[in-house]
Amino acid sequence: MATTAVEQPHPHSGAHARATGVWSWITTVDHKRIGILYGVTAFFFFLLGGLEALLMRWQLGAPDNTFVSPDVYNQLFTMHGTTMIFLGVMPLSAMFFNFMIPLQIGARDVAFPRLNAFSYWVFLVGGLLLNSSFLLNAAPNAGWFGYANLTSKQFSPGLNVDFWVIGLQILGVASLAAAVNFFVTIVNLRCHGMRMMRMPMFVWMSLITQVLLLLAFPVITVALILLMVDRFFGTSFFIPAGGGDPVLWQHLFWIFGHPEVYILILPAFGIISEILPVFSRKPLFGYAAMVFSGALIAFLGFGVWSHHMFATGMGPVADTVFGLATMLIAIPTGVKIFNWIGTVWGGSLRLKTPMYFALGFIAMFIIGGLSGIMHSVPPADLQQTDTYFVVAHFHYVLFGGSVLALLGGAYYWFPKMFGRVLGEGLGKLHFWLTFIGMNLTFFPMHFLGLNGMPRRVYTYPEGLGFELWNRIETAGSLVLGASFLVFIYNIIRSRHHIAPADPWEGGTLEWSIPSPPQEFNFPALPTVYSRDPLWEQRRTHGAAPEPTRVSGQGIHLPNPSFWPIVTALGIAVFFVGFLLGVNLWVILAGGGITALGIFSWAFEPAG
Amino acid sequence: MRIPPAARRRLGRLAPLLGLVLLVLAGCAENYPQTTLAPKGDFARAVDTLFRSTVWWAAGVFVLVEGVLLFAIFKYRERPGGPEASQFHGNALLEVIWTIIPATILVFIAIPTVRTIFRTAEPPPGDPLVIEVIGHQWWWEFRYPEFNITTASEMYVPVGRPVDLRMRTADVLHSFWIPQLAAKRDVFYGRDNRLWFTAEEAGVFSGQCAEFCGIQHGRMAHRVIAAAPADFDAWVARMSAASAPVPVFDGDSLALAGQALFATRACVGCHALRAVDPPPGLVGPNLANIGGRLTIAAGSLPNTDANLARWLRNPQEYKQGVLMPNLGLSEDDIRALVAYLRTQRVATLPPALAATP
Numbered sequence: 031m032a033t034t035a036v037e038q039p040h041p042h043s044g045a046h047a048r049a050t051g052v053w054s055w056i057t058t059v060d061h062k063r064i065g066i067l068y069g070v071t072a073f074f075f076f077l078l079g080g081l082e083a084l085l086m087r088w089q090l091g092a093p094d095n096t097f098v099s100p101d102v103y104n105q106l107f108t109m110h111g112t113t114m115i116f117l118g119v120m121p122l123s124a125m126f127f128n129f130m131i132p133l134q135i136g137a138r139d140v141a142f143p144r145l146n147a148f149s150y151w152v153f154l155v156g157g158l159l160l161n162s163s164f165l166l167n168a169a170p171n172a173g174w175f176g177y178a179n180l181t182s183k184q185f186s187p188g189l190n191v192d193f194w195v196i197g198l199q200i201l202g203v204a205s206l207a208a209a210v211n212f213f214v215t216i217v218n219l220r221c222h223g224m225r226m227m228r229m230p231m232f233v234w235m236s237l238i239t240q241v242l243l244l245l246a247f248p249v250i251t252v253a254l255i256l257l258m259v260d261r262f263f264g265t266s267f268f269i270p271a272g273g274g275d276p277v278l279w280q281h282l283f284w285i286f287g288h289p290e291v292y293i294l295i296l297p298a299f300g301i302i303s304e305i306l307p308v309f310s311r312k313p314l315f316g317y318a319a320m321v322f323s324g325a326l327i328a329f330l331g332f333g334v335w336s337h338h339m340f341a342t343g344m345g346p347v348a349d350t351v352f353g354l355a356t357m358l359i360a361i362p363t364g365v366k367i368f369n370w371i372g373t374v375w376g377g378s379l380r381l382k383t384p385m386y387f388a389l390g391f392i393a394m395f396i397i398g399g400l401s402g403i404m405h406s407v408p409p410a411d412l413q414q415t416d417t418y419f420v421v422a423h424f425h426y427v428l429f430g431g432s433v434l435a436l437l438g439g440a441y442y443w444f445p446k447m448f449g450r451v452l453g454e455g456l457g458k459l460h461f462w463l464t465f466i467g468m469n470l471t472f473f474p475m476h477f478l479g480l481n482g483m484p485r486r487v488y489t490y491p492e493g494l495g496f497e498l499w500n501r502i503e504t505a506g507s508l509v510l511g512a513s514f515l516v517f518i519y520n521i522i523r524s525r526h527h528i529a530p531a532d533p534w535e536g537g538t539l540e541w542s543i544p545s546p547p548q549e550f551n552f553p554a555l556p557t558v559y560s561r562d563p564l565w566e567q568r569r570t571h572g573a574a575p576e577p578t579r580v581s582g583q584g585i586h587l588p589n590p591s592f593w594p595i596v597t598a599l600g601i602a603v604f605f606v607g608f609l610l611g612v613n614l615w616v617i618l619a620g621g622g623i624t625a626l627g628i629f630s631w632a633f634e635p636a637g
Numbered sequence: 638m639r640i641p642p643a644a645r646r647r648l649g650r651l652a653p654l655l656g657l658v659l660l661v662l663a664g665c666a667e668n669y670p671q672t673t674l675a676p677k678g679d680f681a682r683a684v685d686t687l688f689r690s691t692v693w694w695a696a697g698v699f700v701l702v703e704g705v706l707l708f709a710i711f712k713y714r715e716r717p718g719g720p721e722a723s724q725f726h727g728n729a730l731l732e733v734i735w736t737i738i739p740a741t742i743l744v745f746i747a748i749p750t751v752r753t754i755f756r757t758a759e760p761p762p763g764d765p766l767v768i769e770v771i772g773h774q775w776w777w778e779f780r781y782p783e784f785n786i787t788t789a790s791e792m793y794v795p796v797g798r799p800v801d802l803r804m805r806t807a808d809v810l811h812s813f814w815i816p817q818l819a820a821k822r823d824v825f826y827g828r829d830n831r832l833w834f835t836a837e838e839a840g841v842f843s844g845q846c847a848e849f850c851g852i853q854h855g856r857m858a859h860r861v862i863a864a865a866p867a868d869f870d871a872w873v874a875r876m877s878a879a880s881a882p883v884p885v886f887d888g889d890s891l892a893l894a895g896q897a898l899f900a901t902r903a904c905v906g907c908h909a910l911r912a913v914d915p916p917p918g919l920v921g922p923n924l925a926n927i928g929g930r931l932t933i934a935a936g937s938l939p940n941t942d943a944n945l946a947r948w949l950r951n952p953q954e955y956k957q958g959v960l961m962p963n964l965g966l967s968e969d970d971i972r973a974l975v976a977y978l979r980t981q982r983v984a985t986l987p988p989a990l991a992a993t994p
Contacts, residue, residue, distance in 0.1 A: 100852050100957050173849050179826070180809040180851055185774075270826035276810060277825065310713070311722035319732050341812055341847075342823045343830045346758035350751050357743045364739040365732065371706055372731070378715045378722040389710060396702055400695040407746065409753045410688040412820035413673040413681075416812060416847040482671025482816045484847045487855035491937060494843065495669035 049590070057590035059143035060549055064150050065128030066447065071150075072121035075157055077514065079113035082106045084511050087471070091504035093492040103488035104171040105190070109161075111174030112194065115294065116201050117157045119428065122436045123297035124153075127212050127236050129447055133540035133547060134230045136221025136556040141214040143588045144631060145207055151598035153204035159602060160197030163190065170194030173486065175287065176257070178268030178279035183261050189609065192261060196605045199254050202247050203601060209243035212236060221539075222557040227321070230538045230561075231314060234321050235300030238328045242289045242296070245332070250286035253279060262612050277342060284335035292331045294428060296324060298435030299366060302388050305442050306370055308536050309385035310377030313562060316369040323362035323369075330359045340408045341415050349408040356406035363399055367392060382534070383457030387438030390465050394430025398423055401476065416486075419479025425472040437464070437517070444521075445529030449546040453527070456520040463513030470506025474499035531577050537562030544577050550585040588636055597627030671816050671843045677863070678818030680757060680834040687753045691746055698742070761833035765801035768792065772804070772811030772824045772846070774960065775853035776922045776935035786876045786912045789922035790936050792861045795869035796839050802832045812848035815861050821847045836863035839990055845936065852958035858936030868987035875984040879925045882910035883981050895977025898970055907961070910981055921961065928982030945975045 055063060086106050089097045098106065128146065132139055140146050163169040168189040172181050181191045216237045220229070229237075256267040257279070266272025268279045307314045314320060336344060336352040344352075370392050379385065401423040405411050414420060437460075445451045478499050483490060490496045532541035539556055540547075541564055560566045567574060604620025607613045669675075676682040713722075769780040770792075779792045794800045804813055806824040814821035819834035836842075846857035864872060885892045899905060907921030915923055927933070930940050934956055938944040947954070949971045952961040966974070985991075 100855060103855075104849075104852060171852075177810055177849065180849070185809050185851060311715075312724055313726050315725070316727040316732050319727070341821055342825075346754045349754045349758075353750060353754070354747055357747060360743060361736060361739050365736055367702065368735040369727075369732070371702070371709055372728070374706070374709045374713060376723040376725065377713045378719060379710065379713050380715050381710075389706070392706055393703060396699065396706075400699055403695060403743075403746065404688065404691050407687060407691055407750045409684045409750070409757055409820070410691060412822070413684055413688070413816060416821070416849075480673050481669035482673060482843070484814070484845060486849040487845075489855050491858075494671050 054590065056595055057147075057592045059139070059147050059588050059590055059594075061128050061132050061140045061143065061146060062447070062547060062549075062551075064146050065125050065130075067150050068121050068128055068153070069125035069447075071154055071157065072118055072125060075113055075117035075161075076119075076122065078161065079110050079118050080511065080514065082110040082113065084507055086110065087504045087507040089488065090490070090500050092501070093490055093497055095489055098488070100488040101171060104173075104486070105164075105169035107486055108170045108173050108194070109164075112160065112170065112198070114428070115174065115290070116198065117153075117160070119294050119432050119436065120205065121153055123239070123294075123432075124149075124208060126232070126297065126301065126436075126439055126443065127208070127239075130443060130540060131212060131215060131233055131236055132219070133446070133543070133551060134233050134538050135216065135219060135224055136539050136552060136558065137215065137219040138551050138555070138585070139588060140211050141219055142211045144591050144594050144636070145211050147591070148594035148597055149204045149208040149211065151595045152200060152207065152601060155598055155602040156197055156200035156204060159200060159606070160193060163193035163197075168193060170197075175283055176279075177283075178257070178274075178276035179270060181257060181261075181279075182269050183264075184269075192609055195254050195258050195261065196608060199251065199258070200601060200605055202251050202254070205243050206247050206251075209240040209247070213240040213244065216240070221555050224558050227318070228558060228561050230300075231303035231317070231320055232297070232300035235296045235303070235324050238324050239293055239296045242293050242328050242331070246286045246289035246293065249282055250290075253282035253286065256282075258608070262608055277339075280339050280342065281335070284338045285332070287338065288335040289328070289331045291424075291427075292328055294432050296328065298391070298432045299324060301435045301439035301442070302370060302391050303373075304538070305384045305388040305438050306373045307562075308442075308534050309380045309382060309388070310374050311380070311535075312373065312377045313537075313565075314369070315372030315375070316365075317561065319365055320369055323365045326362040327359060327366075330355060330362070334359065337406060337408075337411070338415075340411045353406050353408045357403065360399065360403050360406075367396060367399070380534075382441075383452065383454055383461060384438045384442035384534075386458060386461040387434050387441065390461065391431060391434040391438060394426055394434060394468070398426030398428075398430055401426065414479060416484055417479035418475040418483045418485060421485055422472050422475035422479060425468070425475070429468055429472065434464070437461075442534070443540075444524070445533045446540055446545050446547070448524070449529050449544075450524040451527045451529045451533055452520050452524050456516055456523065460513055460516040460520060463509055463516060467506050467508075467510030467513055471503050471510055472506075474502050474506075532564070532574075535568075537565040539563060542574065542577065544579050548579060548582060550582045550587055553580045553582065553585070589634075591631065591634060593627050593631035593634060597624055597631060600624030600627050671845070673816040673820075676817060677838055677840060677842065678815075678834040678836050680819040680832075681815075681817055682837075683753055683757060684820050687749055690749060694742055694746055698739075761799040761801045761835075763799050765799040765833060766794065767801045767803060768794070770802050770804040770813050770824070772806040772808075772813065772850070773920075773922075774808050774851050775846070775857035775956075777811075777813065777846075777857070777859045778807075778922065781873075784873050784877055785914065786873065787909075787915050787923050788876065788912055788925065790859050790932065791930055792859065793869055793872045794836055794861060794863050795866045796836045796863050797866065799833055799835045803829045804832065805829055809850050810848050811846045811850045811857070813844070814847040815842055815844040817842045818861060818863070823848055836861075839863050839865050839868075839987075841931070841986070841990060843936075853935075853956055856935060856937040856956055858932075860931055860936055862986065862990065864987050865989060868989065871987070872984045876912045876926065879911050879983045880913040882925075883928075883983065885977065885980050889976070889980070891973050891976040892980050893977075895973035895975070898966075898974055899977055902966075902970075903962075903964055904974075912983070924978070924981065926981060926983040928979045929985040931986065942975050942979065945978060946971050949974055 089095050089103055170193055171190045172186055216233055259265045260267050266274040268274045268276050303314055334352055334356045337356045340349055441452055441457055483496050529545045531544050600620050600623030603623055604617055607617030607620055610616055676685045767782055771778040776790055778789050780787045804824045806826050810823055812821045812823045818836055819832050822830050822832040824830055840863055842861045844859050885896050907919055908924045909915035909919050910924050912925035933940050934948055949966055951963040952959050953963050
């Protein structure tokens with residue numbers, strides 16, 4: 031998608047001309063280029079996950095359908111979930127982390143530029159490896175949650191689960207490396223005057239997200255290692271016949287899995303909190319409450335994992351504790367929603383496309399939040415869990431929430447990232463198709479779930495009353511699919527519409543520099559005195575003139591490096607060795623390449 | 638009536654919302670045999686009551702918050718010559734109020750929740766009928782220790798007597814779910830999980846496995862038949878008499894041929910034909926009373942001769958990946974086996990329920 035807009039020479043190219051060509055992208059350590067790489071790759075995977083969803087919806091469009099076989103269906107729903115979470119929404123957030131965090135805090139790059147490149151390449155090889163399983167008709171088929179002991183060698187003898195374990199293990203490396211990087215970047219690289227309580231809300235929510243990543247991913251890593259040794263070396267951590275416990279997997283998975291939900295939604299909260307003030311022409315309502323509620327959501331998010339497990343029969347005390355803790359999360363989440371409405375209230379709303387998506391986000395997220403409260407009631411959850419009611423719930427928070435916010439963010443920051451403006455008319459068409467499509471697709475799932483349709487079934491018989499709603503959902507999913515075609519067309523068409531530095535009259539630092547930014551971001555590192563420095567400047571000195579591109583002579587930037595991609599490939603080879611029947615030579619070769627990469631990286635002059 | 642263009646635009650924007658409301662209304666009208674919203678058992682009723690109170694709170698919050706949001710969007714749109722945005726940063730009092738209100742609502746949800754949690758966690762009241770539930774890939778086995786009866790896919794229970802389910806799995810996790818009578822509970826290997834309910838009225842209740850359990854998770858269904866006490870006793874009496882396969886009439890040569898096939902082909906290696914003391918260790922569902930059951934293929938297909946024949950022709954066709962292989966039977970063999978299985982009719986649906994689908 032975006033490559034069409036990117037690989038053209040920029041009309042404003044200054045003296046500090048960018049290196050071009052494939053090699054320059056492979057060796058790049060520029061956070062903006064890495065952000066674009068993340069975006070393009072994640073959008074591709076996102077479309078793939080969407081295609082998987084459309085195939086599932088087509089299968090479920092009629093009872094007893096035979097459009098896809100049961101095994102293919104199970105591969106589709108497993109890969110849809112895994113793809114959307116790990117290869118779609120998370121890296122789309124990472125695109126904005128990469129591109130926007132340094133710009134918003136007034137920095138030249140992230141703290142560890144080569145580590146940043148490494149994160150991307152590891153993410154790419156992990157995603158490709160996971161999806162290459164389709165070529166062998168052995169895509170993962172045990173669900174994105176991979177409940178033991180279905181994942182044991184006995185019940186899943188094929189390569190499917192191996193691909194899943196190894197793909198996720200690789201992706202975890204990428205997420206952890208990126209989390210360290212952004213955490214340090216935000217803590218250490220803020221420009222003068224950018225105190226913590228002056229940071230843009232997107233930076234705040236990103237910071238909290240990195241903490242969640244740092245604490246949650248080690249848990250899934252450990253769980254996956256245990257599962258790996260169960261599968262490859264015959265241990266029985268999760269195999270009851272061997273003294274293991276499948277419930278242990280559920281605990282480990284959800285200790286990761288629930289914070290993961292907030293990893294997916296907190297960046298979205300941040301994006302919304304950027305868009306609403308700019309298009310309401312007034313500051314964010316209750317900045318401090320927004321920060322603390324975000325932190326509180328993240329903190330509580332570590333104490334509610336067992337609400338995914340009420341049906342396992344944990345006993346009334348555990349049910350009570352996890353049920354009530356879950357309800358507590360509604361309070362800071364409610365504060366956020368009210369503060370967003372408070373931001374809109376009294377404003378002068380410019381209803382541009384990013385604002386459409388932001389307002390749509392609030393409207394849809396409320397629905398997802400309310401069905402979440404219904405799930406926090408353990409006895410009620412005993413009916414709802416593993417039904418389409420849950421599917422409805424998390425699509426309202428993940429699609430109505432995360433994805434709408436990411437799309438809003440895409441419309442909002444596209445001019446900054448690519449120097450082009452997306453069309454307003456097409457943007458609004460895109461919004462309405464998405465909005466109508468998602469409600470047609472996901473709202474009837476509430477009824478289906480409450481009326482007895484379980485999740486993860488490849489078909490359903492006639493006579494249970496599921497036909498009508500499923501048909502409506504399938505129609506809705508086609509509308510949703512079409513909305514993304516409009517988006518892609520809008521991106522292609524944007525080539526002709528050059529963006530100014532500040533198309534929206536924004537308040538944060540990224541709008542003070544040319545679009546797209548030059549390699550060094552800021553000719554001189556800025557100093558800020560308030561939360562919305564550009565608005566402050568506008569009030570005191572009037573509108574700033576369009577920033578010009580400068581030569582950037584003498585600005586110190588890190589050197590490009592190919593060791594990050596070498597190291598990433600080494601890790602891929604290492605893990606592929608396990609897929610090849612635990613081939614020791616391949617594993618050793620991969621370990622060797624990784625070691626060589628890290629060693630050479632360490633002794634390479636950084637710039 | 639003339640509607641001003643601005644108002645018409647506003648109404649137009651409300652259309653999707655109205656559409657949603659209509660969808661909700663339509664959702665309650667139809668008939669769903671597997672619904673959680675029409676409880677016919679005490680456990681399901683307790684859950685339903687609690688759920689409904691939560692729904693009302695949620696609906697109130699939904700209308701209020703979405704209403705305020707829509708109002709703000711319409712009222713504060715930028716208009717030429719309109720007022721500037723007011724530059725306020727927050728309002729401490731407001732923020733405290735809208736923290737306290739949701740917290741209070743949650744207390745009103747939490748109190749009945751905790752009460753129901755502890756009530757439903759207590760052991761079943763009275764003198765319960767114990768039924769062992771065993772999940773298999775991809776069918777449910779039911780055992781009645783009190784009567785020494787084993788059966789599959791169709792569970793009979795008496796109306797009015799509490800039923801105490803002791804549940805486990807023979808392989809991977811499953812989740813036993815009877816939406817109208819109780820709720821669901823996951824089953825594990827090596828430990829019993831419990832669920833109880835009392836059926837309030839007679840009926841045939843659908844359910845299906847709710848925990849993903851492999852390739853045929855989608856076709857792992859079952860029925861719970863709640864029968865009047867007398868009808869239940871009759872069922873028990875007939876099943877208790879099934880300590881051997883039902884004998885075939887001498888004149889029925891087709892069924893006799895089927896009987897011979899059943900004993901000599903692979904069938905007998907996996908399936909028992911008696912409900913009392915079946916040989917242990919058989920991997921297939923118990924087939925005692927297969928001729929009198931409502932469904933075959935784990936509650937998925939109506940028990941007709943045509944469906945039985947279709948199943949025997951190649952079980953992998955309807956249920957890909959099922960553990961029963963394609964036996965490569967000839968059409969003559971299939972006819973004979975169908976005739977024989979049809980003779981294995983011990984108990985049928987009580988007449989009072991026969992009208993129910």
